[in-house]
Amino acid sequence: MKKLRIGLIGYGFMGRAHSNAYRKVGNFFDLDYECVLQAACARDPEKVQAFARTWGYQSVETDWRKLIARDDIDAVDICVPNNLHAEIAIAAARAGKMILCEKPLSMNAAEGRRMVAAVEKAGVPNMVWYNYRRVPAVTLAKHLIDEGRLGKIFHYRAKFLQDWTISADLPQGGTGLWRLDVKAAGSGVTGDLLAHCIDTALWLNGGIEKVNAMTETFIKQRKHTLTGKVEKVGIDDACATLARFKNGSLATFESTRYARGHKALYTLEINGEHASIFWDLHDLHRLQYFDHRDQGIVRGWRSIHVSDGDHPYMKHWWVPGLQIGYEHSFIHQVADFLQGVASGKPASPTFRDALETQCVCDAILKSAKTLKWEKVAAVK
């Protein structure tokens, strides 16, 4: 079995999720490649040592440039705040490394274009961790759509609702809170949450032509963890947008961190001529499916418990009725990435795919300022 030696940069929430995926994938998937946890990298030497010990990384680095320079690293995994993605990814590409980058790809589309250029010039496998594509219920939705079961699509609706920043006492910036600092995150819920909705939407329903958005920052000032001062909040707390897809369907997208009662409620619904689909991250193992072709008197939304052996990815796990969870979407993504490396047919979303999401997010944020419909720029 071939080895794929991984150097992971960053040890936060995503560093754990990815490490878990690398460690588990070989137990459940029969692959040509085996993941080797070669090195973990972060600035704090003690913390990165502890992280490496917990997860079984064989070595540590405190400077990502050194990690990239190492000959014994095949792939670099970027799990640091958004403002560092571009520099690291471009350097890694130049060093000939495969790259797995956390989402969103970049701070904006301009930066993203440079990253795409870099990986494509280097010819290295590259992928962005939009993990929800590989929740089995979402993958099943993709299959159903690709089979043409829904017919012409009329409506797409997605929301990602959270409620963790309602308190005005929450500071911005620093470990665990960089998502509230516009300098580190680039944007607020648009890049953090809505980007997930957009990625899935582009995958399931094709390109978006134009958008018309509003954003709001409910809490205008927060203490900054790093400076200790009360500073202006630069991120969007909430974002809602109208959109029109290239296939003629109408869409609404919304994300917020001020929806009391919702921890991570990513929902999506698609209404087609013949059938409709609904999914909800809070019960991620279920897909709701309505098929108008069912006989009238017994027609209804079907609650599909996506845990059978013929459901996407599920033959690798347990037995019907026993659900998997959030972390498994990452394991599936690693499995697909490794198969992509083996077959030469890259697993999506590549940097180029993720750039399209970035273009949509840019148009949304622009529209929220111009207060007008904005066309989504082409990736190229």
Add this chain to the structure above:
Amino acid sequence: MKKLRIGLIGYGFMGRAHSNAYRKVGNFFDLDYECVLQAACARDPEKVQAFARTWGYQSVETDWRKLIARDDIDAVDICVPNNLHAEIAIAAARAGKMILCEKPLSMNAAEGRRMVAAVEKAGVPNMVWYNYRRVPAVTLAKHLIDEGRLGKIFHYRAKFLQDWTISADLPQGGTGLWRLDVKAAGSGVTGDLLAHCIDTALWLNGGIEKVNAMTETFIKQRKHTLTGKVEKVGIDDACATLARFKNGSLATFESTRYARGHKALYTLEINGEHASIFWDLHDLHRLQYFDHRDQGIVRGWRSIHVSDGDHPYMKHWWVPGLQIGYEHSFIHQVADFLQGVASGKPASPTFRDALETQCVCDAILKSAKTLKWEKVAAVK
């Protein structure tokens, strides 16, 4: 249009539900008969006057014998406590009146047999108000079963759970509380709640061969409203039973007034070889249906919103998606009763049908005492 002149005895909860049904049925169903609210009867002259005024009854009586003796009454509706059903019904039958009797039919099967004999000898139309058969979702279940969609039945499961008698301070006996007084009610939850489950079960799944039950009275003594004294509680607060149907299926039935959180949770589930059905009174306008013949990857429980024009009874009401409620089951029952009178094909459940439920209840209460399996006696 022919008139059916009704004399109603009792003005409690059921008196209202039936009066509402008589008043509304003609607005929604095209029938040969029109209901005329001829007389209301109860012992308290002031209260029965007020009731008659509210509902538009043209006259009142304070003695049910006088009501029965009147020439201008075609049908007698019995809405009084269970211990009075037999005497009134037998007298009404002898007087040649049609009879609509509240459930349960009687205090026990012996009494019920006399009632059946009386109405059959008199040859008068007769019906018992087991109204849940005519909730559209339940009627739809009956249609699906009769079409053979479920195949061989393996399991039947029904419960009727309430929580309104948990307080030890609640008295027994008197208006609104006669259901806690064994002398008026005959039994507790078995005749009040489980009898509904049994009636539906016999209708949907055929005869029950034998039962094995336990009952419990959690609160042993309660003040009696009529005597003012603390008296032994004679009713069953809870009842659970195993049963075997004649078709070979296994069943569990349960009813209680001590299930905190459930107001009137009547649920039933049937598991067949090919398909299963689930229904819940708390959301009575929905039927859950699972069909194993659906394609595997999109197989799931279908939540059918039973509000389309091709669903049972629903073409008479509003438009798809707009739900009807509890009271409509009574209106449907009146419509079917009137059609039965017109056609000569009696609407079910007749006294004879309801006697079968009584025989099952008797066997259940007996088993709870003998602690053994008991055969259900034949109706005849």
Add this chain to the structure above:
Amino acid sequence: MKKLRIGLIGYGFMGRAHSNAYRKVGNFFDLDYECVLQAACARDPEKVQAFARTWGYQSVETDWRKLIARDDIDAVDICVPNNLHAEIAIAAARAGKMILCEKPLSMNAAEGRRMVAAVEKAGVPNMVWYNYRRVPAVTLAKHLIDEGRLGKIFHYRAKFLQDWTISADLPQGGTGLWRLDVKAAGSGVTGDLLAHCIDTALWLNGGIEKVNAMTETFIKQRKHTLTGKVEKVGIDDACATLARFKNGSLATFESTRYARGHKALYTLEINGEHASIFWDLHDLHRLQYFDHRDQGIVRGWRSIHVSDGDHPYMKHWWVPGLQIGYEHSFIHQVADFLQGVASGKPASPTFRDALETQCVCDAILKSAKTLKWEKVAAVK
């Protein structure tokens, strides 16, 4: 008891719903006024005769001007297509009649202003049938908001989704289909469905400052029932809008008749600082409520079965756990209207209240054309 003699114009779906309400209200509510079904009016003499017979109207008219001229009519109920509301209402006001008008108030705000002026000049009680305010779960939501339980409101979200016009074979115009004919309806889903969402939103969350909308007509041409020719479809099949409330909250509204799987899915959600609320017309007897002040480990969305005696309107009906349906919202509205007449404190929504909804709808339709944010005009 005083009598309120009603003259109803139109005998379609709404004519039935209102007639049912007038007939039933007195059986369940103790009121100073009694509704008398004095006259039904429609152009077709045979059909209006049949309708009057079914519902017990004492007389018929075939010309609404004659109905209005009658001395024995106290209140006029307008149940005809939208393009006739203004003329009839203004004439009825001049004749000194109370007016109950179907929603939407008018074809547009300009027309609505004339109607408001007419009723206010005449000093007659007036109301518009936005019935969903009086679904007990929605009324309960209003109470909870008014008590301040939700705190500052961040988000409002409402949708009204149907799927009955997806077929291109459906004609426009004529009985039952005038809602597809822009000349009769004024607009498509905006006035028919979204107007309900807007009415409730204004009631629950206060005024809307500005909107930004898109509309779409998926089927561009349909045969017209009255002309027999294929004609351009002038209505909006779908409408989605962003909005900002005066209280600073952000909103999304959407309505469509192309959402496969949804018959009449009116849902609304409100997210406040402390608590959130969700309601769904398909299960109208339930309110979902999340209160962040609940202890953390047992915090969750509460599914409230709004059927207890202390829930709005419910003491008038059955017992806890037994649900009422769609039609009851109209009965509650009649009860409140009659109490308003008795007390002199008008029941909402009055014509003036409904005009505010009209102003929002106008702004939405304008925005869909200008492709810009549009301010909602003041009622005055």
Add this chain to the structure above:
Amino acid sequence: MKKLRIGLIGYGFMGRAHSNAYRKVGNFFDLDYECVLQAACARDPEKVQAFARTWGYQSVETDWRKLIARDDIDAVDICVPNNLHAEIAIAAARAGKMILCEKPLSMNAAEGRRMVAAVEKAGVPNMVWYNYRRVPAVTLAKHLIDEGRLGKIFHYRAKFLQDWTISADLPQGGTGLWRLDVKAAGSGVTGDLLAHCIDTALWLNGGIEKVNAMTETFIKQRKHTLTGKVEKVGIDDACATLARFKNGSLATFESTRYARGHKALYTLEINGEHASIFWDLHDLHRLQYFDHRDQGIVRGWRSIHVSDGDHPYMKHWWVPGLQIGYEHSFIHQVADFLQGVASGKPASPTFRDALETQCVCDAILKSAKTLKWEKVAAVK
């Protein structure tokens, strides 16, 4: 960190679930002990080699006696069919090994008593894999009950419903199908499914006094995989039982493999004086909780998404709203076992705890034969 060297016997479904737990526990829990996958053991040398490779076991054995005899094994994990549990466990105990044994403990209580005697005599840590106790929602239920929130318990209700053996073509016996062979399994659904319900019930609600059960074998004969002949089916396909707990509460338990539409529907409900609880394995990350002490108008079943940091076990995983799955219950059990070894306070259920479940199952199977209430034998 101390090492706990594991020898696993059997490589089926449970062998995978346990191996996964041993491999992951250290990544998520901070423990004194580290699991070492020392040896895997099974009769087929090739298959056990492949299994060891997949999961990282350092060595293999094909004779469990040799495994037990090895000095470098601290704990033996028994994942073989039920008929082999006793012999292996008793030998392992004599060899001084810690033992983790799959459920049910044994073929019957008599065998179980010998196993308890063996481990207690040897003084070795021992545990049985009733994993559902450690689904966080179930553990939360235990906490709520132990805090006294439910008050006096009136009712306990549990079911474990599956539908995978409905086809008469399914053979019995052999790999994957030994659960249908009474010689290997001891019983059918009683030991396989109902035992889970009983274990949780004893934990949550205390001892069971007596039971009254029925069982059924719907398919009387099946081809035997090992003999190739059609043989009588000795297992129970379905089992339903009434029970009385020592605390006075009434219970119903049911398990079947003939409930079309249910893959692994383990549900439990407890109704107490003040509060009730409901849980469902198909959505294992949710606990339904009803508290009567909530204010009346906002009282309802709370759907608790058990994914917050203050919910049992959850601080070790991701962030609120992101669900874990089935396999995590095993990881939690390993964590607790290791903490038990470290602290000397054994994690439950021990062999002795599991023997109590065995005594209940024995009484159930006996009652199904005697057709009478049977007392549950004491463990001692």
